[in-house]
Amino acid sequence: xxxxxxxxxxxxxxxxxxxxxxxxxxxxxxxxxxxxxxxxxxxxxxxxxxxxxxxxxxxxxxxxxxxxxxxxxxxxxxxxxxxxxxxxxxxxxxxxxxxxx
Numbered sequence: 744x745x746x747x748x749x750x751x752x753x754x755x756x757x758x759x760x761x762x763x764x765x766x767x768x769x770x771x772x773x774x775x776x777x778x779x780x781x782x783x784x785x786x787x788x789x790x791x792x793x794x795x796x797x798x799x800x801x802x803x804x805x806x807x808x809x810x811x812x813x814x815x816x817x818x819x820x821x822x823x824x825x826x827x828x829x830x831x832x833x834x835x836x837x838x839x840x841x842x843x844x
Contacts, residue, residue, distance in 0.1 A: 745798055745830075746805075748777070749821040750812050752791040757816055773811040796825070 760766040774782060779795040786792060797808060805822055812818040826834070 744800075745780075745796060745825050745827070746808075747823045747825045748779075748793075748795040748797055748808060749787075749823070750793040750795070751787045751819045752793070752812075752816050753818070754790065755817075757791055769815055773815055776811050777808050 757766070760769055777795060777797055779797050781796045783794045784792070785794060799805065799808070809820045809822075812820050
């Protein structure tokens with residue numbers, strides 16, 4: 744299943760990693776573990792942030808996605824199941840709507 748992972752990264756320890764140069768190794772290492780389809784870095788409420796699209800086979804894979812962000816950056820992570828337009832077309836909304844008229 745496809746999930747959106749919203750990551751909010753506090754200033755520390757990230758600032759320290761930028762200053763000491765270790766950020767150049769830490770970010771690629773975390774991303775290599777999560778293997779995102781896409782990743783975007785952004786601002787979130789005045790903090791650094793990242794938005795990833797990942798595929799997971801089951802909910803049991805969520806800790807493997809979250810823990811690197813928690814342990815490396817003290818980050819907060821939110822997970823949302825997402826669908827493509829094609830997925831939504833397959834959802835059977837017309838049938839669901841007819842059932843719940």
